[in-house]
Amino acid sequence: MAAPTDFLNYIDSNKDSFIDRLAKAVEIPGVSGDPARREDVFRMGDFLDAELKKYGVETKRVDIGTHTMEGEQLKLPPLVLGRIGNDSSKKTLLIYGHFDVQPAFKSDGWKYEPFKLTREDETGKLYGRGSTDDKGPIMGWVNVLEAHSKLQKPLPVNIRFCFEGMEESGSEGLDEFILEEVKKQDSWFKGVDAVCISDNYWLNTRTPCLTYGLRGIAYYKLNISGPGADLHSGVFGRMVHEPMTDLVLLMSKLVDQNGKILVPGVDEMVAPADAEEQAIYERLDYSIEDVETSAGAAIALSDNKAEVLMGRMRSPSLSLHGIEGAFYGVGAKTVIPAKVGGKFSIRLVPPQTPDNITPLVEKYLNAEFKKLGSKNKMNVEYLHGGKPWVEDHKHWSYEAARRATETIYKQTPDYTREGGSIPVTLTFAEALGVNVLLLPMGRGDDGAHSTNEKLDISNYIEGTKLLGTYLYEVEAGTKA
Numbered sequence: 001m002a003a004p005t006d007f008l009n010y011i012d013s014n015k016d017s018f019i020d021r022l023a024k025a026v027e028i029p030g031v032s033g034d035p036a037r038r039e040d041v042f043r044m045g046d047f048l049d050a051e052l053k054k055y056g057v058e059t060k061r062v063d064i065g066t067h068t069m070e071g072e073q074l075k076l077p078p079l080v081l082g083r084i085g086n087d088s089s090k091k092t093l094l095i096y097g098h099f100d101v102q103p104a105f106k107s108d109g110w111k112y113e114p115f116k117l118t119r120e121d122e123t124g125k126l127y128g129r130g131s132t133d134d135k136g137p138i139m140g141w142v143n144v145l146e147a148h149s150k151l152q153k154p155l156p157v158n159i160r161f162c163f164e165g166m167e168e169s170g171s172e173g174l175d176e177f178i179l180e181e182v183k184k185q186d187s188w189f190k191g192v193d194a195v196c197i198s199d200n201y202w203l204n205t206r207t208p209c210l211t212y213g214l215r216g217i218a219y220y221k222l223n224i225s226g227p228g229a230d231l232h233s234g235v236f237g238r239m240v241h242e243p244m245t246d247l248v249l250l251m252s253k254l255v256d257q258n259g260k261i262l263v264p265g266v267d268e269m270v271a272p273a274d275a276e277e278q279a280i281y282e283r284l285d286y287s288i289e290d291v292e293t294s295a296g297a298a299i300a301l302s303d304n305k306a307e308v309l310m311g312r313m314r315s316p317s318l319s320l321h322g323i324e325g326a327f328y329g330v331g332a333k334t335v336i337p338a339k340v341g342g343k344f345s346i347r348l349v350p351p352q353t354p355d356n357i358t359p360l361v362e363k364y365l366n367a368e369f370k371k372l373g374s375k376n377k378m379n380v381e382y383l384h385g386g387k388p389w390v391e392d393h394k395h396w397s398y399e400a401a402r403r404a405t406e407t408i409y410k411q412t413p414d415y416t417r418e419g420g421s422i423p424v425t426l427t428f429a430e431a432l433g434v435n436v437l438l439l440p441m442g443r444g445d446d447g448a449h450s451t452n453e454k455l456d457i458s459n460y461i462e463g464t465k466l467l468g469t470y471l472y473e474v475e476a477g478t479k480a
Contacts (some may be wrong), residue, residue, distance in 0.1 A: 002407050002469065002472065003407075003465065003468050003469040003471075003472045004153065004472075006151055006153075007147050007148070007151065007153065007465075007468055008465055008468075008469075010147040010150065010151060011143065011147060011461060011464050011465050011468070012461070014143075014146075014147075015457070015461050018139070018143045018460070018461070018464065019117075019119065019126065019457070019460070021051070021139050021142065021143070022117060022126065022131065022135060022136060022139045022455075022460065023116075023117035023128075024047065025044065025047060025048075025099075025130065025135040025138075025139055026115060026116070026117040026128035026129065026130050026131055026135060027115055027116060027117070028040055028043050028044040028047060028115075029101070029104075029115045029129070030043065030044035030045075030077075030099060030100050030101055030130075030165060031100065031101055031102065031103050031104075031168075032077070032100035032101075032165055032166050032167070032168050032169040033069075033102070033103060033168060033169045034103055035069050035070060035072050035074055038074050038075070038077070041077045041099070041100050041165040041166075042077055042078075042165075044099045044100070044165065045061070045077055045078060045080050045099060045163075045165050048080050048099050048138065048142075048163055049061065049080050051139075051142045052080070052082045052142065052145070052161065054146070054149075055084075055142070055145035055146050055148070055149040056084055056145070056149055057082040057083065057084045057145065057159075057161065058082065058083050058084065059080060059081065059082045060080075060081040060082075060188070061078040061079070061080060061081075062078055062079040062081060062177060063075075063076075063078050064076045064078065064079060064172075064173035064174070064176070064177050065173055067172050067173070069169075076165075076166060076172060076173045077100070077164070077165030077166060078165075079162065079163065079164055079165075079174070079177060080099070080161070080162075080163040080164075081160075081161060081162055081163075081188050082159075082160070082161035082163075083158075083159065083160045083161070083188065084145070084155065084158070084159050085154075085155055085157065085158030085159060086158060087158060090156065090157050090158050090475065090478065091157045091158070091193045091194070091474050091475070091478050092157065092158040092159070092160060092191045092192050092193050093157050093158070093159055093160070093192070093193065093194055093195070093196055093471070093474065094159075094160045094161075094162060094189060094192045094194070094195045094196070094428070094432070094434075095141055095159060095160070095161050095162070095195075095196055095197075096161075096162050096163070096164075096195060096196075096197045096199075096424060096428065097134050097137055097138040097141070097161075097163050097197070097198065097199060098134045098138075098163065098164050098165065098166075098167030098168070098171075098199065099134070099135065099138060099163055099164070099165050100164075100165045100166060100167060100168050100169070101129050101130040101133070101135070101168060102129065102133075102168050102448075102449045104129040104451075104453075108451050109451040109452070110127075110451050110452055111127060111452055112127050112128075114128060114129040114451075114453075115128065115129055116128065117131060119457070124456055124457045124458060125454045125455070125456055125457065126454060126455045126456070126457060126460065127452060127453070127454045128453065128454075129453055130453070131446075131453055131454055131455040132201070132441070132442035132446040132447075132448050132453060132454065132455040133199065133442075133446070133448035133449065133453065134167070134198070134199045136441055136442065136455045136459075136460055136463075137198035137199065137440075137441045137442075137463070137467075138163065138198075140198065140441055140460065140463055140464040140467050141161075141198075141467060143464045144464060144467050144468040144471070147468065155471065156471050156472050156474070156475035157471050157474050157475060158191075159471075160188065160189060160192055162188075162189075164424075167199075167422070167424075169384070170219070170383070170384030170385075170386075170423070171386075171423050171424050172384070174424055174427070175423070175424065175427045178424070178427050178428065178431050179427070179431055182431050182432060189432055192432055192434060193434060194395070194396075194397040194434050194435045194436070194437065194474075195425075195428045195429070195432065195434060195435070195436040195437065196397070196401075196436075196437045196439055196470070197422060197425060197436065197437070197438050197439070198438070198439050198440060198441050198463075198467065199422055199438070199440075200214075200418050200420065200422070200438050200440045201440050201442045201443060201444050201446055201448065202414075202440055202442070202443050202444050203284060203285070203286045203290070203414060203416055203444050204285065204286055204287075204290045204443070204444045204445075205290075205443045205444060205445055206285065207285040207411060207413070207414050208405045208409045208411060208413045208414075208440070208466075209413045209414040209415065209416045209440060210393065210398055210401050210402065210405070210413045210414075210415055210416070210437065210438065210439065211415075211416050211417065211418045211438035211439075211440065212390065212391040212392070212393035212398070212415060212416070212417065212438070213313065213314075213388070213389060213390040213391065213416075213417030213418065214388060214389045214417070214418050214420065214421055214422055214425055214438070215313075215316070215317075215347040215348055215349055215388050215417075215418070215419055215420065215421055216347070216348035216349070216352065216353065216354070216385065216386045216387045216388035216389070216421055216423070216426075217345055217346070217347055217348060217354075217384075217385050217386055217421040217423070218345065218346045218348060218354040218357050218358060218361070218382065218385040219343070219344075219345040219382075219383045219384050219385060220343070220344055220345065220346075220358075220361060220380055220381065220382055220383060221324070221341045221342070221343050221380075221381040221383055222247065222250060222251065222341065222342040222343075222344070222365065222378070222380055222381075223339070223340075223341045223378065223379050223380075223381060224243040224244075224246045224247045224250075224339070224340055224341075224342075224376050224377070224378050225243055225338065225339040225340075225376060225377050226240065226241055226242070226243045226338065226339075226374075226375070226376035226377065227240065227243075227336065227338040228338065229338050230335050230336060230337055230338050231335070231336040231338070232334065232335070232336070233334045233335065233336050234334060236336055237336065240336075241374045241375045241376050242336050242376075243325075243336075243337055243338065243339060243340045243376050244323075244326060244336070244337055244340050246369070246372055246374050246376050246378070247323065247340050247341075247342050249372060250342070250365060250368055250369060250372075250378075251320055251342045251344065253368050254318055254320065254344060255318040255319075255320070258301055259301055259311060259317060259318075261316060261317070261318045261346070262364075263318070263346075263360055263361055263364045264360065264364060265360045266316055266318075266346065266352070266357060266360055266361075267315075267316065269316075269351065269352055269356075270314075270315060270316060270349055270350075270351075270352070273310060273314065277314075278306050278310075280415075281305070281306040281309040281310055281313070282305065282306050284305075284309060284414050284416065285414055286305065286309060286414075287305060288300050288302075288303055288305060288308060290444065291308055293445065294444050294445045312418075312419035313416065313417035313418065313419055314349055314417060315349060316346055316347055316348055316349055316352060317346070317347045317419070318344060318345070318346045318347075319344060319345055319347075320342070320343075320344045321343040321344055321345065322342075322343050323340055323341065323342050323343070324340065324341040324342075324343065325337045325338075325339050325340040325341055326340055341381075343383075346361070347419060347420075347421065348385075348387070348388050349388050350388050350390060352388065353387045353388075354382070354385035354386070354387070358382050361380060362380050365378070365380050366378075366380075385423070386421050386422075386423025386424075386426070387423070387426050388421075388426070389425045389426040389429060389436070390417065391429065391435060391436055391437075392435060393415050395435040395437075396435075396474075396477045397435050397437045397474065398435075398437055399473075399477065400470055400473035400474045400476070400477050401413075401437055401439050401470050401473070403473045403476075404466055404469040404470040404472075404473045405466060407469055407473075408462055408465050408466045408469055409462065409466075418438070422438075425438070439466070439467070439470060441455070441459055441460070441463035441466070441467075442455050442456075442459055442463075443456060443459055
């Protein structure tokens with residue numbers, strides 16, 4: 001069932017006001033990983049709560065406690081829950097999203113100020129941190145609510161919302177809330193038939209997709225300490241064991257230049273793809289050129305499309321992210337750091353979990369550190385993680401999303417597994433016992449987490465139509 005014409009026309013005619021709504025959201029620098037920005041995450045939650053209430057959504061703010069970050073105890077941002085509709089003849093959908101963002105500074109290489117949405121009409125792009133991850137999709141849902149409210153049209157389904165402000169920092173407190181909430185007689189999630197999440201992207205810039213799998217993640221910090229304070233290299237160089245030297249040597253032993261994970265047992269845990277599965281990747285509308293366009297350089301690990309795609313979707317990967325405590329500013333500081341911490345993560349696929357991977361990482365690094373014969377001290381710190389997830393893509397929710405995509409984009413979507421991680425996906429699937437759909441708004445070149453993150457205006461507006469049309473296709477499937 002196609003969405004009503006007046007709904008689609010309303011979206012088109014209110015494009016500028018919808019972009020203005022997204023601009024207001026982007027201007028709130030809610031970086032969950034920065035204690036100095038914690039109040040901004042709260043402020044973004046307030047903004048979202050107010051937007052939902054405008055259009056008849058009953059909301060609830062849920063305090064989920066405190067946590068410690070960089071030695072400081074901080075309040076976790078409250079969850080923003082919402083519900084609208086209670087018609088037993090309609091399906092009930094749970095919509096999840098997150099309103100926190102990654103750090104961003106103009107000096108990182110941004111074309112524009114990252115926390116000011118910049119509209120480039122000549123390219124049709126909207127630049128700003130959070131534009132595609134995940135404020136654009138969240139504002140898309142608010143746009144759908146506005147259209148129905150202003151047109152005085154009832155929504156075709158009942159909707160429940162669950163929005164969090166800690167997704168970029170491991171979704172702390174969310175799993176515990178969900179697991180406790182589902183036990184309640186009057187649970188906020190009572191009666192939910194399926195979950196829809198818009199927090200991922202097309203594979204490329206051409207073909208919409210539906211995502212039925214995500215890699216998990218295990219994130220670590222490798223700490224090396226030695227001297228009682230930072231030392232002068234001219235005084236102590238080649239006199240003492242240096243933490244930075246040990247750290248660089250150990251991090252070089254985690255992964256090779258071709259992506260092979262060197263921690264014994266990690267790669268070996270995953271069975272190779274058979275011919276039938278490999279054919280799935282061969283059929284996807286994606287090329288090595290797409291990889292390299294998105295990366296901004298000709299640096300793909302292989303010229304074999306299926307091999308590269310499987311590296312992203314169905315194989316684990318290990319990436320080195322950064323070093324805490326090291327000198328990185330301008331100039332030539334000749335310091336020997338007293339303590340350094342190397343951050344790395346492993347993206348996981350079934351049957352891997354943080355619980356069965358972490359012992360392998362710890363055992364390997366302890367053994368490699370022992371080989372160095374260093375007098376420094378080393379420990380491996382597990383920071384956060386989540387399990388991988390794979391869903392049934394023949395479910396009615398996916399079928400509704402397929403029909404909606406064909407209506408709006410005039411294309412049949414690709415069915416993909418994604419390389420990123422949204423830990424709450426599996427929690428919803430297991431705790432509620434329902435299907436979870438990933439319905440992306442943005443394109444593969446949006447640059448989420450990177451400099452110059454953007455969302456194409458067409459994806460924002462057509463994506464809003466897609467979200468609304470999906471609701472009508474769910475309704476049509478119910479009546480069929």
